[in-house]
Amino acid sequence: MSLTSRILIGMLAGVLFGFLVQWSGVAPEHWVRAFLADGLLDAGGQIFMRSLQLLVVPLVFISLVFGSSELGSSGNMGRVAGKTVGLYLLTTALAIGLALGIASVIDPGKGLSDHNGPTGLGDSVDYVVKAPEPVKDTLINIFPTNPVAAMADGNMLQIILFALLLGVAISKTGDAGLKVKGIFSALNAVMMKLITLLIELAPIGVFCLMGRLFTTLGWEEIAKLILYFGTVVVVLALHAGLTYPMLLTFLAKLNPIIFFRKLREAILVAFSTSSSGATIPVTLRTVKEKIGISNEVSSFVIPLGATINMDGTAIMQGVATVFVAQLYGIDLGASDYLMVILTATLASIGTAGVPGVGLIMLVMVFNQVGLPVEGIMFIIGVDRLLDMMRTAVNVAGDATVASVVAHSEGELDRTTFANRVVS
Secondary structure, three states, X not given: OOHHHHHHHHHHHHHHHHHHXXXXXXXXXXHHHHHHHHXXXXXXHHHHHHHHHHHHHHHHHHHHHHHHXXXXXXXXXXXXXXXXXXXXXXXXXXXXXXXXXXXXXXXXXXXXXXXXXEOOOOOOOOOOOOOOOOHHHHHHOOOOOOHHHHHHHOOHHHHHHHHHHHHHHHHOOOHHHHHHHHHHHHHHHHHHHHHHHHHHHHHHHHHHXXXXXXXXXXXXXXXXXXXXXXXXXXXXXXXXXXXXXXXXXXXXXXXXXXXXXXXXXXXXXXXXXXXXXXXXXXXXXXXXXXXXXXXXXXXXXHHHHHHHOOHHHHHHHHHHHHHHHHXXXXXXXXXXXXXXXXXXXXXXXXXXOOOOHHHHHHHHHHHXXXXXXXXXXXXXXXXXXXXXXXXXHHHHHHHHHHHHHHHHOOOEOHHHHHOOOOO
C-alpha cells in the first residue's frame, strides 16, 4: 500500500474514532476519554509534529545554502528571488480579493446582529488578542544578530537570510567554496533520506492528530457559524481549483490533475498538522522527487513560501472581515476593501507558518479598517478546523509557485513529472 493511501486511511480512521468517542456519550471529564484524548492521542500527535519540526531548521538551512550557492554561481539568484516573491504576493492578493468578493455576495454575518452588536452566537470563548509587530520592527527583525540564536528560536526569515548570504559567499570563494558546497550537497542528500525515514510515522501521527481534534471539537460552534464556515471553505476550494490550475496550465505548462495527484501526500500532511513550516520536509521531498523541480529552485522557493505565502490565511481574513463587519453592523466601502487586500498581502510577509497564526494577522487587518478586534472571539471556535484547510491551500500554493519559477528557469524535469509514482 502506498504511503499516501496509508496517510489517508490514518486520517479517516482518526476522524471516525473521534466521532465514535463523542457519540458514545462518555462525558469529557471521564477518565477514559481524558486518557484517550489528552493522553495517548495527544502524545502521539505531538511526537509526530516534533519529528517533523526537528527537521525544519537543519533542512531549510542546508538546502538553502546549497541551492543559493548553485544559483549564485550561475548569477540567477536575483531573478529567481524576484519571480518568487512577486508570484507569492500576487496569489495572496488574488486570494483575499476573491474572498472579499464572494463573502460580500453570500453575506455570512447577516441576520446575526442588531444595533448593539452580534447576537445569537451565545457565549464567546476567551481569547487574548495579541497585537502584531509594527512593519518597521518586522523588517528589522529579518536581519539576525546571531544566526545560531535564530536557529535555536526557529526564526525562519532570519535563517533564510543567513543561509542565502552564506550560499552566495560560497559561490564566490573559488576552490574553497567548491569544497564547502560539496559538504552541503552531501548533507542535503542525508537530510532527504532522514525525511524518507521519519515520514513513515505519518499514518500513525495523522491518526492521533485527527482523533484528538474530532474527540474534542465543539460541533455546536460550527452549527452557529455554518454560513461563515461554508463561505471560507467555498473560497478555499475555488482558489485551489481555479487559480492554481490556471497558473500551472498557462505559466508552468503542467497538467493540474497530475500535479495535485502527486502533491496529495504533502497536502494531507499539511491538513493534519495545520503548519506550513512543519510540512516543509514533505513538500521539498515531493516537489523534487515527484514533480521534478531542481534542488536549486525548490530549496529556495519552498522554505520562503512556508514563511511568506499565506493564500489560505488571506482567504480566511477576507471572509472574517466581511463577517465581523456585518455582525457589528459596520459598512465597509471600496477603499476599506482595498486596504484589507493591501494589509493582508503585506502582513503575510514575516508571519511564521505555524498553527493559528492567521488570527494574529487578523488583528492587523481589523485595526486598519476600524473593526473591533473582539470580533475574533466569535470565529475562534471553528478556526482550528479551517486552519487545517487553509494550510493545505498554502502548501499547494508553495508547490505551484515553485513549479512556475522552475519552468521559467528551465529547472523543471518533465520526465520526472511524467513518471507514475506509487507512493
